[in-house]
Amino acid sequence: MTVTIERHQTDLRLLSLQDRREAYLAAKEKLSEEDQQRIDKMIHDLVAAVKAKHTYCQFPLEGAMEVIAALGIFLNRRKT
Numbered sequence: 001m002t003v004t005i006e007r008h009q010t011d012l013r014l015l016s017l018q019d020r021r022e023a024y025l026a027a028k029e030k031l032s033e034e035d036q037q038r039i040d041k042m043i044h045d046l047v048a049a050v051k052a053k054h055t056y057c058q059f060p061l062e063g064a065m066e067v068i069a070a071l072g073i074f075l076n077r078r079k080t
Helices: 017-029 033-053 061-079
Strands: 002-005 008-011
Touching: 017 033, 017 061, 033 061
Parallel strands: none
Antiparallel strands: 002 008
């Protein structure tokens, strides 16, 4: 996964957790309102599903956002 930061392409795995979160949020802000709402729903649904299956598992919204972003990047690459 890569992200463009200040005109430089960077592998997301090399970024700090905070920088990755900011990159995901910046990318999400560029989407339409409808797509942003769909992503928010997917994030909340994923957290609910994980917590339903594993009651005591700590799985924050930020973790779900990272999973959804990784899936989106993977699926987008498969299209090309």
